[in-house]
Amino acid sequence: MNSTKRVFLFVVVSTLLLLLLSLADIFLSWSFTPLQRINLVADVFPRTDNHNPADSSEAIVLDTSSTHAQKFATNFDLYTEPGTITNFNADTNAVSMIQLVKQLHQLKQQKKGKIRIAYFGDSMIESDLLTQTLRKLLQQYFGGQGVGYIPISTQTYKLRQTVVHDIGGSWKVTNMKNATDKKYMYLSGYTFTTANGWIQVTDKTITDSTVATEKILLCGYAPKPVTISVNGKPFVVQANNLFNRIVLATDNSNKLTVNITDASLPVYGIAFEPTEGVVVDNFSFRGTSGELLKPLDSTFLTTIAQQNPYNIMVFQYGVNVMFRPNDTKFNWYKSIFEPVVKKFTNCFPSTGIIISSTADRAFRYADGYKTAVGIDSLIKLQAAIAFETGNMFYNLYATMGGKQTIVKWADAKPPLANKDYVHPNHAGAAILGEYFYNAVRKEYDKYEQSLH
Structure with a gap:
């Protein structure tokens, strides 16, 4: 048999095998996570257990033994609140990011010191989108x-x-x-x-x-x-x-x-x-969901923490997790991203970490472009990662308006998002940057009021 025939036979057999495994995954409830990402028939025959976005989110069992949970009474449901950076403290009058706001207060009053923020994300913050507005507003108010x-x-x-x-x-x-x-x-x-x-x-x-x-x-x-x-x-x-x-x-x-x-x-x-003043660094990498940070050496990260320390790190990921329209189960992502969060938490012990939810994104369904059916499940999972690692959470999706927002933004005149129904444009990203600034100011103003 010549090489061309061997290649042809290999392609045919491999395709048939993948097709059979894909059908088994759909109809026999046989689950293998890597296969779900490349299932050949998932868009034709959606999994029967994937229609209700609540299935995945309700399956999350929170680990309440984390250190922060022992310091104060917690309320996990606070993750749904828009415009709020929460540390899940049931007392919503308490400041959630006390270390940062104290440092911001000192900077504001004394005009001395440096506050450094690292903002991580994918193509949604590429070219300094979102962060350029956040930086401008923070520097205008606090200096730098x-x-x-x-x-x-x-x-x-x-x-x-x-x-x-x-x-x-x-x-x-x-x-x-x-x-x-x-x-x-x-x-x-x-x-x-x-x-x-x-x-x-x-x-x-x-x-x-x-x-x-x-x-x-x-x-x-x-x-x-x-x-x-x-x-x-x-x-x-x-x-x-x-x-x-x-x-x-x-x-x-x-x-x-x-x-x-x-x-x-x-x-x-x-x-x-x-x-003296505020620094906001944009760390964007197209196509990632944060998993690309996992191979970074812990000693290397610790050296960065010593030589170039950050007061706050924000991790905004998620749109690349929702790469298929009918997915509602994302537990595989928790096993990938949670180790990243734990590594950064350990290597940057003096840094406050905020997990930002995904922004809204839409797919084309039978009745037109709609918000991804699994988005609520993913956001709850992201909140669980923040909760279980003792970090803070910001619901970007709810803050920007929730369901169908990205569709409304793309269809607006003038538009606030691109017609891919994923990426806000410069005008939309500026709004998101202002929303995050407002969430920081909300906690800062709480602290200011507590001093009087």
């Missing part, structure tokens, strides 16, 4: 300027409105999807190296040229000192740690040009930060 973290490049770096960004030379781009060794890929999921590359950035968020900002190189370990060029002048980089935060300049300029000619230096990006 600067765009925060800037990767050397991404698929959409030219579309970012908060920076003018250009690169040249030959850059090797490694990311969490194509890397062989993923332990030290940084929080963005990217690492960059070059023997002849340059990056030039103008920070458009800097509005006060009388106030100095820090220009920072974020990089990995290099076995020897590396000389780079910063705004045309030589600068020696001593990258002795697994992760290094190196201030290249502190001045009033909103521009930075860096040339690198040594590929032994792993570069993660640069950052513009205020010397």
